Amino acid sequence: MSRKSQVFTVVVLALVGVGFATQLYKDAWGLLKSILIFGAIAAVLYFLVNKLLLSRGAGMSSSPVDKGYQKALRQQKQRNKLKKQQVQPSKPFASASPSKLKKMNRLKPSLRRDNPFRVIEGKKNKPNKTTKTS
Numbered sequence: 001m002s003r004k005s006q007v008f009t010v011v012v013l014a015l016v017g018v019g020f021a022t023q024l025y026k027d028a029w030g031l032l033k034s035i036l037i038f039g040a041i042a043a044v045l046y047f048l049v050n051k052l053l054l055s056r057g058a059g060m061s062s063s064p065v066d067k068g069y070q071k072a073l074r075q076q077k078q079r080n081k082l083k084k085q086q087v088q089p090s091k092p093f094a095s096a097s098p099s100k101l102k103k104m105n106r107l108k109p110s111l112r113r114d115n116p117f118r119v120i121e122g123k124k125n126k127p128n129k130t131t132k133t134s
Contacts, residue, residue: 072116
């Protein structure tokens with residue numbers, strides 16, 4: 001914060017303190033009622049914002065895209081769980097012979113799975129039909 005804004009904040013807080021002290025001295029019961037009314041209004045607004053507006057925002061975030069993402073995430077977790085169950089503890093690599101290391105590093109085609117990705121055909125290297133002829 002700059003020096004001017006700090007001075008402004010101190011002056012405003014001092015005026016608030018003077019007003020609060022004056023109200024407390026002149027009409028303490030009125031001050032208490034004002035504080036209670038302000039607290040009640042703040043509680044109602046807090047409830048409305050959290051329950052109504054934020055619940056609507058949560059409903060909007062459950063779009064079909066999000067549902068698809070959640071489904072893919074669950075499938076990935078299941079695959080990872082299956083892979084962990086299938087993997088058996090093996091000996092450290094230092095004790096393995098070089099031929100065994102080569103065999104372990106080689107990827108078998110049968111172990112590869114199809115990815116859930118799809119190719120979207122684009123317009124690359126296709127003639128543009130919207131060109132004007134003169």
